[in-house]
Structure formats: C-alpha cells, structure tokens
Amino acid sequence: MGGAASGRLLAVSDLHVAYPDNRAITEGLRPESEDDWLLLAGDVAELSTDFERTLTLLSKRFSTVLWAPGNHELWTHPEDPLTLRGEHRCRHLVDFCRSVGDVTPEDPYPTGRGAGGPVTVAPLFLLYDYSFRPAAATTKEESLRLAYEAGVVCSDEYFLHPDPHPSREAWCYARVRETEGRLAACDSAYPVILVNHFPLLRHPTRVLRYPEFAQRCGTELTADWHRRFRVSAVVYGHLHIPRLTWHDGVRFVEVSVGYPREWRQRPQPPVPLRQILPAVHP
Numbered sequence: 001m002g003g004a005a006s007g008r009l010l011a012v013s014d015l016h017v018a019y020p021d022n023r024a025i026t027e028g029l030r031p032e033s034e035d036d037w038l039l040l041a042g043d044v045a046e047l048s049t050d051f052e053r054t055l056t057l058l059s060k061r062f063s064t065v066l067w068a069p070g071n072h073e074l075w076t077h078p079e080d081p082l083t084l085r086g087e088h089r090c091r092h093l094v095d096f097c098r099s100v101g102d103v104t105p106e107d108p109y110p111t112g113r114g115a116g117g118p119v120t121v122a123p124l125f126l127l128y129d130y131s132f133r134p135a136a137a138t139t140k141e142e143s144l145r146l147a148y149e150a151g152v153v154c155s156d157e158y159f160l161h162p163d164p165h166p167s168r169e170a171w172c173y174a175r176v177r178e179t180e181g182r183l184a185a186c187d188s189a190y191p192v193i194l195v196n197h198f199p200l201l202r203h204p205t206r207v208l209r210y211p212e213f214a215q216r217c218g219t220e221l222t223a224d225w226h227r228r229f230r231v232s233a234v235v236y237g238h239l240h241i242p243r244l245t246w247h248d249g250v251r252f253v254e255v256s257v258g259y260p261r262e263w264r265q266r267p268q269p270p271v272p273l274r275q276i277l278p279a280v281h282p
Helices: 020-027 048-061 086-099 140-149 168-184 203-207 211-216
Strands: 009-012 037-040 064-067 111-114 117-123 192-195 231-236 243-247 250-254 274-277
Touching: 020 048, 037 048, 037 117, 048 064, 048 086, 064 117, 140 211, 203 211, 203 243, 231 274
Parallel strands: 009 037, 037 064, 117 192, 192 231, 231 250
Antiparallel strands: 009 274, 111 117, 243 250
C-alpha cells in the first residue's frame, strides 16, 4: 500500500496476547515490504498494558496500522491498572494509538494505492445489539435467558461497561448512526474495505458451535452496508473461525487467530496474517 504498488494489505484479529503461544505468534508478525499495511480487527488484548505493548511493537514494523476495537479491549478487567470504563476507555485507547501513529475509527479513513489502484480503508467500531437472536426469542431478555439456560455466559456482561450510555445496545446504536453518516460521505470514486471486529451480517454466525453466542456478534442494522456502499471487502474477527465467504459478490474475510485451545485442534497451524490486497482467492 502507501504509494507503492508492491505493498500489501494484511489483516489479523483476536490475537489475545495474554496467552504465551499467541504472544509468540504476535511477536513473529512482520511485513514483507516496507509499504505493507496491517489491519487489526480487534481483541488484541484484555489488559491495557498488553495492548499498548503490542501496538507499539507492530507500529514500528508496518507502514500503517489500522485498529478497530474489539470487545475485549473495552473490558474494564479487575487486573488492569486502567480503570476507565465505556467511552472513556475507548477514547484512551484511541489516543494511545494516535500517539504511535496508528489509524483508529475516530480518524479520517486513509486511502492507499496498491497494485489494483486506490482503495479507502475504514476501521469501524460498531458493537452489537442482541438482534442476532434465535427465532424463539422476541426480546433481548428472552434471548439472554435461553443463553444462560444453555450455559453460554459472556464475560462482556461483567466487564464491558457502556458508560455513559444506558446499555451496550444503546452504545451500538450511537456508533451505527455516526459510522453510517461517515461512510455515506466517503468519496465513492474509490472502493472501500470495511474493518470491524464483529461481522456485519448474521450469516457468518450460522456456523457457531453455540448459536446462543450469536446475539453478541453484531447488529442487523449493518446487514445491507456491503451493498449500499462501494465495498470491495469486509474484514472481521470475533468468531474465532477464520474463513472466506462471499455475499452479494463481496468478500467477507474472518481473520482471527483465536485461543490456543481452538487453533491447536485444527489440522493446520494458524495463518496469522491474511492477505486482503492484492486479493488472493482459494
């Protein structure tokens, strides 16, 4: 990317560097070219100290690093020296990223020139609103009850605070409204790559082992964004199921590493960096 045609757009998410094996994977992330960009689609770390250490390392290696927040970075964990909650915590992490030269969802979306021509990259922060719920549940309360009965309990309920919003879904609605306006104002002359921690569609959640988890994986409000805007690819994580799918002719690429207990069960070791541009099709 950058100004050279030789650069690549690479992506990864869900590094969860608190795990030593994942930290080793992260420390091995390196560009092939001085023009390579890195997309970080959330869940780098749970603790602010680990987050800052990791972003500092990667920012020194890659030409441009773009970060989209995950739910874990926004946790106010009892072991974290940073006690900020909700929007204040997010703003603190944004300020840190800016201090090391990274791009965040609060910054202008950068445009780079790769082998296929100019492309705009938009890191997003959208959260979820419990709308990916099962057909048997018509309300958030019913959906959560079914999840708890199935033993699917999420730490977000304890550590992810929406302050000053009254709820996580209210925070999600505010982020969706703001982001939708920014995307509508983008220069449509260039294709856009959307980078978000959560999938923009419900469809990728259909393969979850525990379908009750889907309600914390996005919002129906973004289901048509890949059609409404000039989107060439959507990059996301969160599901810990790395794969490529196509929806209405648009690539959706899940780029997570996930927990060691997950990737050790797969026949192949994790591919920590997924190439988004130039596009590579299996």
